[in-house]
Amino acid sequence: MSNRSIIIMVLVLIGATAYLLLKGDGNVDMGGEKHGAEATHMEEAKKDAPAAAPTAPTAAPAADAKK
Numbered sequence: 001m002s003n004r005s006i007i008i009m010v011l012v013l014i015g016a017t018a019y020l021l022l023k024g025d026g027n028v029d030m031g032g033e034k035h036g037a038e039a040t041h042m043e044e045a046k047k048d049a050p051a052a053a054p055t056a057p058t059a060a061p062a063a064d065a066k067k
Contacts, residue, residue, distance in 0.1 A: 021028065
């Protein structure tokens with residue numbers, strides 16, 4: 001590949017990334033892990049989640065599996 005084609009490819013990727021960030025609201029937080037008042041949105045998400053997940057049925061005993 002020539003240098004010209006590599007530069008064009010990089011510019012296309014930068015443009016596509018910028019377009020996707022703008023279409024997806026571009027509200028990306030790169031600040032790392034949050035604590036305290038900044039992390040209140042996690043508590044709201046936990047309240048909206050169902051209280052208990054459904055449990056899977058128990059497996060059949062090994063004696064029944066041999067039949």
